[in-house]
Amino acid sequence: MSLHAAAASSVDASGTSARVDTLYRPGGVVDVRATLRPLQRGSGDPAFRVVGADTWLALRTPSGPASVLVRRAGSSSIAVSAWGSGAPWAVEHAPDLLGRGDDWSSLDVSGHPFLADARHRQPGLRLLRTNTVVAMLVPAIMEQKVTSRQAWRAWRYLLRRFGTPAPGPAPSDMFVPPDAATWSRIPSWEWHRAGIEPGRSATVMRAMRVAPALERTLTLGRGGPVVSERLQSVPGIGKWTAAETAQRAHGDPDAPSVGDFHVPALVGWALTGGPVDDDGMLELLEPWRGHRERVVRLIGGSGFRKPAFGPRITIQDHRFH
Known part of the structure; x- marks a missing residue:
């Protein structure tokens, strides 16, 4: 390349x-x-x-x-x-x-027909690496504990209110997310207007105070336990938020989103035909340790959808998971 x-x-x-x-x-x-x-x-x-x-x-x-x-x-x-x-x-x-x-070369899914077919139909799927921790961490914090629709509405509001208009000939109404200093100066009433309660906004503020240290985790490679631990050293950031951040910022291939409302059920239905919890998801993914996020991405990109009548799963508080 x-x-x-x-x-x-x-x-x-x-x-x-x-x-x-x-x-x-x-x-x-x-x-x-x-x-x-x-x-x-x-x-x-x-x-x-x-x-x-x-x-x-x-x-x-x-x-x-x-x-x-x-x-x-x-x-x-x-x-x-x-x-x-x-x-x-x-x-x-x-x-x-x-x-x-x-590098997907050591991922062997040939023994599982569903995954083998998903890999065959997605030869161009790659895991990205943005090399920007804060930019990936803030929206992950916003997505804690709430539905994606609620988090995305807050994201749109805050970017249009405090972001930078996208330079050059970008499509209209595009905005560059704020930098760490700007995130840290957003007043409490604006977080409230965005629908972000004090717990999540306080987590953002704590993370912005140590933003340079969080960015330095990029020197540790494509994620892993040490990166996860350092991200979780900020109170309010748990396993789910650390994984969501490392997947994008670091390109971590082995950081499935433990504590997610949807992912364990999706993995369970795709691989076994029934829902599982976090522990069950990790057990199912264990044969592909080192590639567990790659397997999740294969499932997500395959077009597979879990049955709408599947058992409901309790929403977990990602700030502590």
Whole structure:
């Protein structure tokens, strides 16, 4: 796999970088839409937009805001264009975003017909790595304890209220999420208007105070127990939130979302034909330890749906799980 060595940039009249382009050749098939899908927080996400064959991202990078356009460029390449002060960083890390370093070669699902078929039909699925911890952690905290619809409504409100308009020619009404300093300055009444109760907003505030230390967990590789422990060192962040963050920020292939309302039942129905709890899910996934999140993603992307009449599962408080 290779990243085109000479990323081209254009300069606007003020002398600032207006656009950075690159061509990524992954050396194999990559399903761009499926790989980037975990970044989307609902159909109205102001930081994620699909327009035809184009995928637009509004990213908060360590160098500032960036709008990123990702599209196929022939059968073996992916074109990435970016605008804003964070554009060079976004282009440099675009291969990680598209699954570079995510090695599925040792995952053997041949002994399970459902998984073997799911893998066969999803050869381009990759686990992304954003290399941005805070940007992945804050929405995960928002999704604790509530339905996705409630969390996504709060996400939309706060991004439009405190985010940065996406630079360049990004689709209208796209916003780059706030940085750590801005998240930490959001007043309590705005969290209330967004539908975020004091417990979750306080967790965000505690995390923002140690944001640099959380970002340094990226140096530890693609997740793992140490990363999970360091994320959970912030009161209010438990196993579920740490897993949801590491899946996206670090590209962790072995961090299934323990404590999730839907995932254990989905895994249980797909693999055994019946629902299971967290312990049952982990038991089912144990043969693929090291790849457990990959297996969950295969199931999720397969189109399989658990029966609507399945037993109800009690919503768990992710702040403590």
